[in-house]
Amino acid sequence: MTVRTFFVIGALALTLSACSMLPFGGDEGTEDVPSPGDAMQQAGLELPAGAEGVRITSADLPDRRHAWALTFTAPREQAEAICEPMGGAGRQSFVPKMHQELLGDLDAGPETRGCSASTGNGGLWGRFVLIEPGDPATVHVSLQQLTR
Numbered sequence: 001m002t003v004r005t006f007f008v009i010g011a012l013a014l015t016l017s018a019c020s021m022l023p024f025g026g027d028e029g030t031e032d033v034p035s036p037g038d039a040m041q042q043a044g045l046e047l048p049a050g051a052e053g054v055r056i057t058s059a060d061l062p063d064r065r066h067a068w069a070l071t072f073t074a075p076r077e078q079a080e081a082i083c084e085p086m087g088g089a090g091r092q093s094f095v096p097k098m099h100q101e102l103l104g105d106l107d108a109g110p111e112t113r114g115c116s117a118s119t120g121n122g123g124l125w126g127r128f129v130l131i132e133p134g135d136p137a138t139v140h141v142s143l144q145q146l147t148r
Helices: 036-042 076-081 097-103
Strands: 003-009 012-017 020-022 052-059 064-074 113-119 125-131 137-146
Touching (some): 036 052, 036 064, 076 137
Antiparallel strands (some): 012 020, 052 064, 125 137
16 A cells, blocks of 8 residues: 655645655656545535644555545534535444545544545545544544545
């Protein structure tokens, strides 16, 4: 699995890959990685206006055209609003198997909220959101466009 990580600091986007700094889009021969807002939009979701410390990671996964993980903090109300297109945020006690490889080992405790749904928005997307307790809340998003 190939993984590249991107950080967004205000309007400045930096790519940290090996020992070089690259603009969004990666380097030659690798998948172009969109801005975090564009990634969310492609999957039919919206990055909250109050999101801070946004990080996007791209991974090469079998049977996936795109596989992106986003992590950021946002005011709790804005974080939970991400789930509105998927029926609203509810108690989330686990990370679904298809999202574990991309998000890693996240602790979904009794206060954790989230949502999960698939959509045909521009292709079949598997979407998962995990919202940690607190305000502001740390948010983990898995966006996977399937190739089938």
